[in-house]
Amino acid sequence: MLQMNLIPVILPKPRGFSWSSTLCFLCLVCSSAARSKVLLVSMDGFQHDYLSKTDTPNFDSMISAGVTMPYVNNSFITATFPSHYTMATGLFSESHGIVSNAMYDPVFDSTFSKKNREPRWWDGGEPIWITATKANRKTGVYFWPGSEVAIQGIHPAEWRPYEEKVPLEDRVRTVVSWLSRDDFELAIMYFNEPDTSGHKWGPDHQEMLPVIRRMDRLLGFLMEELERAGLKDTVNFILTSDHGMTTIDLKNKVVEVPKYVDRSVLHTMVTQGATSMMRPQPGKAAELVKALSGIDHIHVMLKKDIPERFHLKNNRRVMDVFAYGDEGWTISEWNATVLQRFGNKGNHGYDNTLDSMKPFFIAQGPAFKQGASVEPIQNVDIYPLVCFLLEIEPSANNGSLTRAKLLLNDKYLNGAGLKTDCNFAFVTLLAFIVIDIRFFI
Numbered sequence: 001m002l003q004m005n006l007i008p009v010i011l012p013k014p015r016g017f018s019w020s021s022t023l024c025f026l027c028l029v030c031s032s033a034a035r036s037k038v039l040l041v042s043m044d045g046f047q048h049d050y051l052s053k054t055d056t057p058n059f060d061s062m063i064s065a066g067v068t069m070p071y072v073n074n075s076f077i078t079a080t081f082p083s084h085y086t087m088a089t090g091l092f093s094e095s096h097g098i099v100s101n102a103m104y105d106p107v108f109d110s111t112f113s114k115k116n117r118e119p120r121w122w123d124g125g126e127p128i129w130i131t132a133t134k135a136n137r138k139t140g141v142y143f144w145p146g147s148e149v150a151i152q153g154i155h156p157a158e159w160r161p162y163e164e165k166v167p168l169e170d171r172v173r174t175v176v177s178w179l180s181r182d183d184f185e186l187a188i189m190y191f192n193e194p195d196t197s198g199h200k201w202g203p204d205h206q207e208m209l210p211v212i213r214r215m216d217r218l219l220g221f222l223m224e225e226l227e228r229a230g231l232k233d234t235v236n237f238i239l240t241s242d243h244g245m246t247t248i249d250l251k252n253k254v255v256e257v258p259k260y261v262d263r264s265v266l267h268t269m270v271t272q273g274a275t276s277m278m279r280p281q282p283g284k285a286a287e288l289v290k291a292l293s294g295i296d297h298i299h300v301m302l303k304k305d306i307p308e309r310f311h312l313k314n315n316r317r318v319m320d321v322f323a324y325g326d327e328g329w330t331i332s333e334w335n336a337t338v339l340q341r342f343g344n345k346g347n348h349g350y351d352n353t354l355d356s357m358k359p360f361f362i363a364q365g366p367a368f369k370q371g372a373s374v375e376p377i378q379n380v381d382i383y384p385l386v387c388f389l390l391e392i393e394p395s396a397n398n399g400s401l402t403r404a405k406l407l408l409n410d411k412y413l414n415g416a417g418l419k420t421d422c423n424f425a426f427v428t429l430l431a432f433i434v435i436d437i438r439f440f441i
Ligand SMILES: [Zn+2]
Pocket: 044, 045, 079, 080, 081, 195, 242, 243
């Protein structure tokens, strides 16, 4: 672009020649053709080894055409809202502030549920659709935790209020129609499956096999739609998930907290399940930890003692006492009989180093390696990766572009690919200008 600015100074303007129109044309060529569009899709609760359980021809095709990894190293807690917001912002939970699917904020003196749309809960991080919109990259989000919230007072160009009943294929058609528009550069889409079925059946149940094949057919449909729109070979498509899933036993693997403490010590269990954020009565935190210590299969601690590797404790929405269960164990304020009425056989939220909690990852497009498997990245790396693909400045984040660049091919990293088209256009146009000038002189 620096060279472009010099041209009018060095060369005289010939008769019949319009510098302004030429430069406008050049800018258009170099601004839109230089960048590939990006599509980011999450299939909730897609454990990394689901693909080995049944026939998945469409996932297999995408792996052959693109790049994959054994799993993604995701962040704690391995729950939908924290993990999706970590992917979107590149920040760990303690930084972006969505520390769980349910929260209590002592400053707001208010509780958060998944239906909350108040910006004050979300503004600890800047999600990719806001970064992109601020950089004039037209963006559409078809469901993603936080995408309905006016973060920094901004909405992306397209977004939809969450409605689980919207058929999955309808979401695909809409997103492909967005990407088909010349001015659209980023689309983001979320599917609630296979998470919903994983909770119902557990990840190892036979009933999960048709669900996995259903998601495979959905991917096939998305690929067909991209191909029909002429986008399949030009969009950089990232397909991943927020967490895995493990089998739970609500009859035999439950820690019923009221058996050990009463309301004189424990004010509220803000969350329960694989983990529990416990709000003690004033001055009773140490007593609460002591009362629950020594119970098999759960790990109870003061907030300050939460391991650093969880990247969780430095946020006011993490309560003074925290507990997490061994894999498959449930921490509850209800007894096992009540819990069994829910009928769930699967859950997540456990230690993010457990194999079962890790999601899958595949990416395909002009920027990505072909037929390659690389070292696992972290879910915080996705945000800087998408910013890099869109050529925009990322907000401060915990991710590593160095790790994410392992996914990219040499041609792209060397500035080739579509950027070559831009350079080629520039050189061709420059040659044309020189010839044109000589003709007029
Ligand atoms: Zn989830």
